[in-house]
């Protein structure tokens with residue numbers, strides 16, 4: 001039996017966080033921008049991996065698990081994303097730093 005502690009991976013750390021859904025998604029992709037190259041950058045930079053590209057080449061966002069870091073907001077800009085913080089009491093509660 002080993003008594004050394006294994007370091008936690010990113011997914012394990014994120015799994016400790018708690019997310020409370022808002023009534024409306026706090027980040028929305030603006031209409032007609034689903035295939036914009038600037039939006040495709042969000043697939044790479046979102047630390048929670050919430051942006052994916054579907055078979056039509058459109059980017060989709062699954063807001064559950066958003067860390068509210070603002071990275072997608074900076075990379076994509078206001079022409080692409082309607083970005084707000086969640087309303088009070090909603091959103092992420094960090095449990096690990």
Ligand code: SF4
Nearest residue numbers: 046066067069070072
């Ligand atoms: S705010 Fe951060 S975690 Fe949330 S969708 Fe944007 S990049 Fe991902």
